[in-house]
Amino acid sequence: MMWMNIAGFSKAAAAVRRAHGSRRCFSTSIPGPCIVHKRGADILHDPWFNKDTGFPLTERDRLGLRGLLPPRVMSCEQQYDRFIESFHSLERNTQGQPENVVSLAKWRMLNRLHDRNETLYYRVLIDNIKDFAPIIYTPTVGLVCQNYSGLYRRPRGMYFSAKDKGEMMSMIYNWPAQQVDMIVITDGSRILGLGDLGVQGIGIPIGKLDMYVAAAGINPQRVLPIMLDVGTNNEKLLQNDLYLGVRQPRLEGEEYLEIIDEFMEAAFTRWPKAVVQFEDFQAKWAFQTLERYRKKFCMFNDDVQGTAGVALAGLLGTVRAQGRPLSDFVNQKIVVVGAGSAGLGVTKMAVQAVARMAGISEIEATKNFYLIDKDGLVTTERTKLDPGAVPFAKNPAEIREGASIVEVVKKVRPHVLLGLSGVGGIFHEEVLKAMRESDSCKPAIFAMSNPTLNAECTAVDAFKHAGGNIVFASGSPFENVELENGKVGHVNQANNMYLFPGIGLGTLLSGARIVTDGMLLAAAECLASYMTDEEVQKGVLYPSINNIRHITAEVGAAVLRAAVSDDIAEGHGDVGPKDLGHMSKEDTVNYITRHMWYPIYSPLVHEK
Ligand SMILES: NC(=O)C1=CN([C@@H]2O[C@H](COP(=O)(O)OP(=O)(O)OC[C@H]3O[C@@H](n4cnc5c(N)ncnc54)[C@H](O)[C@@H]3O)[C@@H](O)[C@H]2O)C=CC1
Numbered sequence: 001m002m003w004m005n006i007a008g009f010s011k012a013a014a015a016v017r018r019a020h021g022s023r024r025c026f027s028t029s030i031p032g033p034c035i036v037h038k039r040g041a042d043i044l045h046d047p048w049f050n051k052d053t054g055f056p057l058t059e060r061d062r063l064g065l066r067g068l069l070p071p072r073v074m075s076c077e078q079q080y081d082r083f084i085e086s087f088h089s090l091e092r093n094t095q096g097q098p099e100n101v102v103s104l105a106k107w108r109m110l111n112r113l114h115d116r117n118e119t120l121y122y123r124v125l126i127d128n129i130k131d132f133a134p135i136i137y138t139p140t141v142g143l144v145c146q147n148y149s150g151l152y153r154r155p156r157g158m159y160f161s162a163k164d165k166g167e168m169m170s171m172i173y174n175w176p177a178q179q180v181d182m183i184v185i186t187d188g189s190r191i192l193g194l195g196d197l198g199v200q201g202i203g204i205p206i207g208k209l210d211m212y213v214a215a216a217g218i219n220p221q222r223v224l225p226i227m228l229d230v231g232t233n234n235e236k237l238l239q240n241d242l243y244l245g246v247r248q249p250r251l252e253g254e255e256y257l258e259i260i261d262e263f264m265e266a267a268f269t270r271w272p273k274a275v276v277q278f279e280d281f282q283a284k285w286a287f288q289t290l291e292r293y294r295k296k297f298c299m300f301n302d303d304v305q306g307t308a309g310v311a312l313a314g315l316l317g318t319v320r321a322q323g324r325p326l327s328d329f330v331n332q333k334i335v336v337v338g339a340g341s342a343g344l345g346v347t348k349m350a351v352q353a354v355a356r357m358a359g360i361s362e363i364e365a366t367k368n369f370y371l372i373d374k375d376g377l378v379t380t381e382r383t384k385l386d387p388g389a390v391p392f393a394k395n396p397a398e399i400r401e402g403a404s405i406v407e408v409v410k411k412v413r414p415h416v417l418l419g420l421s422g423v424g425g426i427f428h429e430e431v432l433k434a435m436r437e438s439d440s441c442k443p444a445i446f447a448m449s450n451p452t453l454n455a456e457c458t459a460v461d462a463f464k465h466a467g468g469n470i471v472f473a474s475g476s477p478f479e480n481v482e483l484e485n486g487k488v489g490h491v492n493q494a495n496n497m498y499l500f501p502g503i504g505l506g507t508l509l510s511g512a513r514i515v516t517d518g519m520l521l522a523a524a525e526c527l528a529s530y531m532t533d534e535e536v537q538k539g540v541l542y543p544s545i546n547n548i549r550h551i552t553a554e555v556g557a558a559v560l561r562a563a564v565s566d567d568i569a570e571g572h573g574d575v576g577p578k579d580l581g582h583m584s585k586e587d588t589v590n591y592i593t594r595h596m597w598y599p600i601y602s603p604l605v606h607e608k
């Protein structure tokens, strides 16, 4: 078991990952050729193949591009520098403007590059992931979704609407790529903490798949963002003339399930080896679709399962941060605020970990967990209790039904207060001050809701009101906080981005037919053991996002090895299940790393 390995994490491994995270590595080796079936201007208009001014003269001749570009040939490095310089100049020129305006301007600039030249786009993204993830992912992606109908310029991904019923099996063949490895699908019903955004939620699969390319090195020609537009219950969108989705209330019940069933059959008929990630479905459909498909298709739900693993890794980190042995996790009192797809997923996985570590039943393991939803503390007195929350309902004799967050924190004095409610600011001053009385010497506050305005509290407020000795994590990035004593309050980003790319990549390269609990647990354990004791004791629970490729390789390898142990790995390409089984841990990481796509201009070879 992983729990034993954490303390043994070697300094050498830490050095390797730092090297891996180094920026701007322009490879000097000659890349293999890329076959292209078009010529001339058609190539320039195809972002998969376009190199802009980067086409060498010989290639311009071979592909009929001569005269279609300015004569000067620029290297990829020169194009890169030119883009970064333009980006900095945008930053200078927008100084003092409202934050939303600046964020959208930056997103537009990156998006234009994405639409024009994918190779350069991903090079820029990978090498500057810390600066650009907040633009293509949370928080700016939330703003983009809110404004998507107005921002829309070019199509990306596929849209299956309620009106396409009966047509999906043929429609799926409209996608131009022969092979698809990763699909991220949403129905737009719960986009971050922003609610039902209907068709505009397509920004989320696009952003998640950008992270797949950047972190997991999935080839961008093999990713497919999907919007399943079954209507929206957002009145404002339905009234908006510019709204691009189907203008009808959401389908419900069997009608809804028939649409998703049809899509899943169509997708896996064309690409039987693909992995499908469900993202930002409202809780009832998140759980139902997960149960419906997880034994039948190779899929997982990122909000339920990915988030659970990231939170569990962070919770284990908080035990180490207190200088206590991991076995003390079983004694940690944890208050979870938000009992939706994410909150229930996290609580369930953490309870399972306690049960395993303490050798007790899952029911007994719920003792130290307190679940709060919009109606307050969940107890057995609650009428209309969500079935998923039943195991965590407290006895009202312990604390009253519906008790507020402050009441629960004052009474329980939890080690951890974890928010997945989607409600900005509910960890207000009184709640945070109550955490000063926590039974932990290093109380932990996880404000995991996205985007930034929906975080349960800001980093500054957490350190100000709960004290400088807390451990803090948020779902969207905040700056570190300067404390009065001259020390730095470290801000962690507790976001499922640390796991979903590795879960997807490990699953894909193992050729697993389904995603098992064992694979998800292996991912969480791998992340939990990634940090050194020294780092964790400084309150650093998660690695820097600059190391995301290395983390993803490690997580992917852990997932793959779990698939082999679970006997469901069927292999990938030339690598059969036996080959996978014979790989050492190090071989597995190397195998995963070798399969990561990296953006370099390949020589284009035209074939009719
Ligand atoms: N950091 C991360 O990696 C992730 C963060 N999230 C974030 O978590 C949030 C929730 O996501 P889901 O669970 O899918 O949503 P959900 O809609 O399924 O659940 C929200 C829960 O919060 C509760 N709630 C609402 N108002 C409340 C209040 N005033 N006090 C206490 N509880 C309240 C609701 O009753 C419900 O149980 C979103 O903001 C999302 O962005 C979700 C997945 C991953």
Ligand SMILES: CC(=O)C(=O)O
Pocket (backbone or CB within 6 Å): 138, 191, 192, 193, 280, 302, 303, 449, 450, 475, 495, 496, 497
């Ligand atoms: C991060 C994420 O998946 C969410 O906020 O929904």
Ligand SMILES: [Mg+2]
Pocket (backbone or CB within 6 Å): 192, 279, 280, 302, 303
């Ligand atoms: Mg999500």
